Structures are given as structure tokens and as C-alpha cells.
Amino acid sequence: MKVLVAVKRVVDYNVKVRVKADNSGVDLANVKMSMNPFCEIAVEEAVRLKEKGVASEIVVVTIGPATAQEQLRTALALGADRAILVESSDELNSLAVAKLLKAVVDKEQPQLVIMGKQAIDSDNNQTGQMLGALTGFGQGTFASKVEVAGDKVNVTREIDGGLQTVALSLPAIVTTDLRLNEPRYASLPNIMKAKKKPLESVTPADLGVSTASTVKTLKVEAPATRSAGIKVKSVAELVEKLKNEAKVI
Amino acid sequence: MTILVIAEHTNAALAPATLNTVAAAAKIGGDIHVLVAGAACGPVAEAAGKIAGVAKVLVADDAAFAHQLPENVAPLIAELGKGYSHILAAATSNGKNILPRVAAALDVDQISEIIAVESADTFKRPIYAGNAIATVQSSAAVKVITVRSTGFDPVAAEGGSAAVEAVGGATDAGKSAFVGEELAKSDRPELTAAKIVVSGGRGMQNGDNFKHLYALADKLGAAVGASRAAVDAGFVPNDMQVGQTGKIVAPQLYIAVGISGAIQHLAGMKDSKVIVAINKDEEAPIFQVADYGLVADLFDAVPELEKLV
Numbered sequence: 001m002k003v004l005v006a007v008k009r010v011v012d013y014n015v016k017v018r019v020k021a022d023n024s025g026v027d028l029a030n031v032k033m034s035m036n037p038f039c040e041i042a043v044e045e046a047v048r049l050k051e052k053g054v055a056s057e058i059v060v061v062t063i064g065p066a067t068a069q070e071q072l073r074t075a076l077a078l079g080a081d082r083a084i085l086v087e088s089s090d091e092l093n094s095l096a097v098a099k100l101l102k103a104v105v106d107k108e109q110p111q112l113v114i115m116g117k118q119a120i121d122s123d124n125n126q127t128g129q130m131l132g133a134l135t136g137f138g139q140g141t142f143a144s145k146v147e148v149a150g151d152k153v154n155v156t157r158e159i160d161g162g163l164q165t166v167a168l169s170l171p172a173i174v175t176t177d178l179r180l181n182e183p184r185y186a187s188l189p190n191i192m193k194a195k196k197k198p199l200e201s202v203t204p205a206d207l208g209v210s211t212a213s214t215v216k217t218l219k220v221e222a223p224a225t226r227s228a229g230i231k232v233k234s235v236a237e238l239v240e241k242l243k244n245e246a247k248v249i
Numbered sequence: 250m251t252i253l254v255i256a257e258h259t260n261a262a263l264a265p266a267t268l269n270t271v272a273a274a275a276k277i278g279g280d281i282h283v284l285v286a287g288a289a290c291g292p293v294a295e296a297a298g299k300i301a302g303v304a305k306v307l308v309a310d311d312a313a314f315a316h317q318l319p320e321n322v323a324p325l326i327a328e329l330g331k332g333y334s335h336i337l338a339a340a341t342s343n344g345k346n347i348l349p350r351v352a353a354a355l356d357v358d359q360i361s362e363i364i365a366v367e368s369a370d371t372f373k374r375p376i377y378a379g380n381a382i383a384t385v386q387s388s389a390a391v392k393v394i395t396v397r398s399t400g401f402d403p404v405a406a407e408g409g410s411a412a413v414e415a416v417g418g419a420t421d422a423g424k425s426a427f428v429g430e431e432l433a434k435s436d437r438p439e440l441t442a443a444k445i446v447v448s449g450g451r452g453m454q455n456g457d458n459f460k461h462l463y464a465l466a467d468k469l470g471a472a473v474g475a476s477r478a479a480v481d482a483g484f485v486p487n488d489m490q491v492g493q494t495g496k497i498v499a500p501q502l503y504i505a506v507g508i509s510g511a512i513q514h515l516a517g518m519k520d521s522k523v524i525v526a527i528n529k530d531e532e533a534p535i536f537q538v539a540d541y542g543l544v545a546d547l548f549d550a551v552p553e554l555e556k557l558v
Contacts, residue, residue, distance in 0.1 A: 016512060017377045073420040094349065095358045111372060118494065123373050123376055124361045129349035138320050138424035141346050144487065154428060158487045159342040160441075160496070166318065167427040172424075178477065178494060214389035218371065226519055229540035230529075235278050235553040238269065238525065238543050242558075246523045246540065248446070248502040249469060249558055 001148070001170075003046045003055045004110035006101055007039035009068040010121040023219040035071040038116025040078075041176040044183040045146060046114050054148045057081050059108055059178055063100050065089045069199065076194035077186035083199040088211065094122075096204075096211035098130035103207035105135055110171060112153065117142050117175040128175035138168035142177040157218035250279030250369065253307075254331050255338035255348070256297050260287045260315065263296040265442050266339035268403035271300055273396040274337050275404060276366035280304045283411070284329060286322050288315035294413050301405040306413045312421040316427035323350035325418045330355065330391055334369070340395040340497075348395050357389035359371050365399030378493040378516040398441060399499035399520055433488050437463075440489065443472035445502045447490055448518070449484070450476035452507020452547055454526065456484040460504060461548070465555040474498065474518075476508045492517035507547045510535030527551065 011017055012032040020027050032139045035043075049055035058082040062068045065087065072083035086100050118125035132139035140146070140155025144163065147154045148170075156165045158177045186194070204211050209243065242249045252274040259262040264281045267283070272283045283297045286309040294308040307329065313321040326347070330336045336351060338344035340362045352359035364382075365373040372394065440446065447457055447466045459473070466473045474491040475484065478504055493516040503521035508514060509531055512528070518524070519538055526539035527550050536542040543550060 011377070013513070015436070017380050019381050026377060066455075093358045095353060095356075098353055120493070121377055123378065123493070124359075125345050126352070126361060129346065130353035130359075131355035132319065133323060133350040139346075139350070142342060157342075159430075160488060162430065162432040162486060162488045164316075164430040166316075167426045167428050168360065169424050177487075177520050179481065213358055215360060215385050215387045218384045218386055220376070221371035221384070223375070223379055223382050226524075226538045228537045229524075229538070231542045231544065235543065235545070235550050235557060236502065238541055239543055239557045242502070242523070242525070246502070248523050 001055050001111040002057045002059065002108065003049060003110055004113045005042050005046045005075065005080065005113040006113065006127070007043065007058045007060060007062050008036045008116070008119045009033055009062065009069055009071045010036045013037055013120055019222045020170070023201050023221055025220050035074055036116050036119045038118060038176050040183040041178070041180050042057035042114040042116050043075045043078050043080060044181045045176060047107040048181065049148065050079065059084065059110065061086065061101065061104050063088060063092060063097050071124045072199055073194050075188065076197045077191040078184065082197055085199065085201045086204060086207065088204055090211065092211050093213045093215055094124050095130055095174070096213060097127050098134055099209045100204055100207060100211070101127070101131050102134040103209050104161070105131070112136055112171065113137070113173045115173070115175055117177055128173050132169065132173050139175070140166055140168055140172065143174050144177050144179045146180065147172055147241045206218060214245055250334040252277060252279055252281050252337060253333040254281060254283045254286045254337040255336065255344065257339045257341055257343060257548060258285065258293040260290045261292060263293050265403060266398045266405060267339055268300065268480060269295070269398035269401045270337050270339045270396045271302060272401040272404045273363065273366060274335070276401070277369050279334065282307060284309065284326065285324055286314045288312050295309050296406070298411040298413050299409050301408040303409045303411045307416045308413060309416050309418060310421050310496045316345065318425050318427060318433050319347045319350045320422040320424040322347050322422065323354060324422065326351045327354035328418050329416060333391060335392045335394060335396050337396055338448050340397050344395050347392060352393035354457065355391050355393065357391055357393055358387065359393045359395070360385055360387060361395050362395055362397040364397050377424050378512055379519065382513065390550050397418060397497055399497055402558060433486055437466060438470065440472045440474055440491070440496050441498055444500055445469045445471035446474050446491070446498050446500045447471045447504045447506065448474035448476065448508060449479055450508030451478040451482065451486055453479060459485055461551045465551055468555055468558055476514045505535050505539070506551060508535055509533045510538065
């Protein structure tokens with residue numbers, strides 16, 4: 001079974017971003033970039049499926065600038081077999097990304113597509129579901145457990161009230177939640193080997209996809225800040241403040 | 250201009266998040282219709298008809314919609330939604346699951362988790378775990394939007410008398426089947442609707458120690474939440490997670506116990522009215538957002554707090 005994993009290059013999750021002075025966006029100059037944490041979980045899940053003999057080939061794809069090759073090499077070092085870069089320096093919305101992924105799905109014909117549930121930069125949580133609509137595949141979003149059985153995949157999902165399990169006909173799309181697995185680190189020999197694995201570069205035009213958007217960002221501002229309050233010395237003082245000053249209990 | 254709001258419900262009862270979503274629709278302006286897609290969901294349709302400001306309720310009652318499988322529900326919403334100016338759903342796990350599938354079926358972008366309505370086509374939404382707020386404008390014929398409940402005060406659940414109309418449409422797409430679910434049972438208030446939330450982090454050390462927080466919560470009539478660290482460590486189940494990728498809460502009072510305050514956690518609770526932090530590490534970042542900080546061992550402070558409130 002061929003598995004397609006989609007990953008995104010984002011600002012590292014440890015970086016505290018700053019809004020640009022002209023309110024045009026956040027300042028990403030000289031900021032550490034990494035693979036989106038949910039995408040690392042997606043790569044790990046695919047590698048585990050290959051180790052179990054369920055997956056035969058793992059193709060990793062990203063849509064982004066030329067520098068996103070770094071994240072593809074990381075995925076290759078973790079165990080993906082080959083990589084595709086859909087090169088675009090524009091900041092694309094989820095629908096455009098889903099359309100590009102649909103074109104890659106049409107070409108590669110995977111049985112399973114695994115991707116993160118959301119990117120920690122735009123916090124959209126849309127692309128997997130949109131790809132589901134465009135391909136007609138079933139979707140198992142926010143997955144905490146994935147089991148392939150015959151021509152179906154059972155996905156346990158983290159929902160507001162607890163957990164839900166659905167059975168999807170293959171081909172299907174899975175989006176990962178935090179507790180699906182704990183991603184491994186790439187070993188040095190695997191990082192060296194990854195440099196020799198195939199990496200193909202295409203453009204949205206090659207795929208015949210228009211990336212036009214109906215949404216534009218007018219401005220980006222810093223949120224209202226919360227200032228630190230006071231330190232209380234005892235539980236009794238805390239209760240007194242909550243009752244008489246804040247009046248919340 | 251007519252807005253379609255997708256009702257959040259359990260087939261037996263309407264979820265409160267629907268009222269916040271209707272409030273966002275009211276800010277946009279225009280007629281508001283509510284779609285109840287479910288199975289044996291008559292009581293929900295009745296409740297939806299009573300929501301203040303709702304003009305019409307559409308009910309799609311079909312076994313295929315019982316578990317809100319997106320493969321079945323999204324085509325229904327996309328078909329019905331074509332004639333509307335906006336389609337709104339709560340940014341719950343269910344709304345997040347279904348609505349992007351609707352947007353792509355309609356070939357429009359979606360705007361996720363709005364926290365404010367600037368005009369009928371312009372909205373504010375948090376990005377980068379709430380470290381920046383984007384103002385976005387949509388030129389889509391149908392604007393597909395999820396609504397963060399904490400950004401909008403709920404409309405009244407009573408006072409309306411909307412007509413209820415049955416609708417049909419897409420049914421079982423045959424791509425997916427519901428297998429089962431494990432839902433947390435609790436007598437405490439629901440996390441996202443509670444006036445007071447008590448949350449525990451890695452400092453709780455184990456799941457058993459959460460009993461201290463449950464005792465305090467029961468005395469305060471509060472819900473109990475947790476940081477990602479506590480959930481990942483297996484202390485408590487995932488539905489208790491507060492943060493960027495868990496639940497977003499904004500209660501009157503948020504008590505963070507043994508939580509260091511990673512930005513991903515702050516993203517889920519920093520709009521709370523009053524924040525209390527109890528942590529033995531006085532350098533913990535949580536103190537930078539807390540109105541009242543208490544540097545103390547939580548195993549001494551929490552039982553004492555329970556006695557005094």
C-alpha cells in the first residue's frame with residue numbers, strides 16, 4: 001500500500017513570534033523554521049505502518065518555498081522513500097493547498113493520505129478535510145489511533161466529549177492529533193542516506209492548479225496583552241481577594 | 250442576506266455553542282436559519298426554533314446523519330448552503346471536522362475560528378497560537394466560517410418562534426461508518442461553558458492527585474481541565490485538554506494548578522476574566538498572565554483552598 005504524507009514548513013513551535021511594525025504579518029526573518037509538529041506525527045505514523053509491513057512505499061510532499069526541501073529531507077531521514085516539492089513562494093490558503101494535494105493524489109494514487117490536523121502558524125485545521133471533499137475520500141480527523149484492516153482503516157478520533165472510532169473505506173485521509181505517536185529522531189546515518197533519496201520539484205502550473213484565493217489578510221496585530229497581577233502570600237489572602245476584589249467566588 | 254447556522258447537538262439536546270454561533274450570525278446581520286442534521290433529532294429542532302433571532306429551522310432527519318459523519322453531512326450542507334450568504338458553525342471538534350469539507354465542496358476558502366465580526370465580509374481570527382490577530386476579508390459568494398464560542402456572548406435560548414421545515418438531500422455516501430465512542434461522563438459543568446475552571450498540569454504528578462482538583466471544583470461548581478503535559482502523561486483523558494489544540498475556554502475564573510504556562514496552554518485560557526496560578530516555581534511563565542499568583546506547594550495550597558472557599 002502506498003502512503004502519501006503531506007508536511008508543512010512552519011516557524012518552530014518554541015519561537016515566540018512578533019508582529020511586524022507595519023501590521024502586514026509576523027516577522028519570520030532569521031527565525032528558526034521546522035516541520036509542523038503534527039506533520040512529524042504523520043511521518044512517524046507512516047513509517048510505523050511501513051515497519052509493520054502495511055505500507056510498501058512512503059511518498060512525502062510539501063507545498064512551499066525552495067527552503068522547504070529541508071523539511072522533506074527530514075522526512076526522508078525519518079523513513080520516507082521519496083519526496084515531492086510543489087514549489088511556491090506565495091502564502092497559500094488551505095483550499096489552494098488541498099487542490100495541489102489533490103493533483104498529487106491523482107498522480108500518485110495512494111491508498112492512504114496522512115497529514116497533520118493543523119499547522120501551528122495559520123491554525124486553520126482545514127486542509128485534510130478539504131482534500132476529502134475534493135477526492136471524495138473518507139476522512140478520519142484528529143486521529144489518536146490508526147489501524148489498517150483489509151480494505152478499511154479504523155481511526156480513533158479525539159473529539160470534544162472523548163473518543164470516537166470510525167471505519168473508512170480505502171483510499172482515505174487521516175489527520176493526526178498529538179497522541180497518535182511520539183515521533184523518533186533521525187539518526188546520523190539516516191540523515192546522510194536521506195541526501196541521496198529522490199526529491200522531485202514541480203510547480204502549481206505544472207500540476208495545472210490555480211492557487212487564487214477568496215480571502216485576503218488586511219492586517220495582523222499583536223493581541224491585547226495581559227499584565228501580571230500580584231503575588232499573594234497565603235491561601236487565605238487569595239480567597240479574600242477572589243471574594244472581595246475580583247468578586248468571582 | 251441570509252445566514253445558515255449549523256446546529257451543534259447530540260440528537261437529544263442542542264449544545265450551548267450553537268447560541269454563540271447564532272450571536273456571531275446576528276452581528277453579521279440578515280435573516281438567520283438554523284440547520285439541524287441528525288437522526289431522531291426532533292427535540293433539537295424544537296429547541297432551535299426557540300432561539301432568539303432565528304427565522305427558520307431546517308431539519309434533515311436521517312439515519313445517515315446520526316453520528317455527524319462528514320462524508321454524509323457535508324454534501325447536505327453544501328447543497329442547502331448554496332443559496333446563503335454565509336454558513337456558520339461552532340469551532341467544536343464537530344464543526345472543525347465538517348465545515349472545511351463543505352467549503353471545498355463549494356470551492357470557497359474557509360475562515361476558521363473567528364473571534365470578532367468587523368463587517369459582513371471582514372472578520373478577526375487568532376493565528377500563531379493567539380500570538381497574533383489577523384483581520385481577514387472574504388470575497389467568496391458563500392462565506393464559510395467557524396466561530397470560536399468564547400468570542401461571542403450567547404443569544405437567549407428562549408424567545409423565538411421559528412417555523413420548522415423538513416429538508417432532504419444527500420444521505421449515506423458509503424465511505425465511512427460509525428464504530429463506537431467512549432464519552433467521558435461527568436456531573437461537573439462542561440469545560441467550555443463553565444463559569445469557573447480548575448486545571449492541573451504536570452505538577453499534579455499523577456492522575457490520582459487530580460482528586461484534589463475535583464474536590465475543589467465540586468465546592469466551586471467548576472469544571473476541571475488539564476494542560477497538554479498532564480494529558481500526554483496519561484494523568485487524565487484528552488477531552489480535558491485546554492490549549493491551542495485542545496479546548497478554548499474563557500471562564501470568569503481560571504485556576505491553574507501546577508501548570509508552567511507554555512504559550513500553547515495560554516492560547517486556550519488567556520481570555521479568562523480572572524486567572525489564578527498556584528505553582529511552587531516562582532519563575533513559571535504562568536505568573537506573567539495571572540491576576541493572582543501564589544507560590545506554594547499545590548498539595549498544601551489546594552486542600553486549604555478547598556476548605557476556605
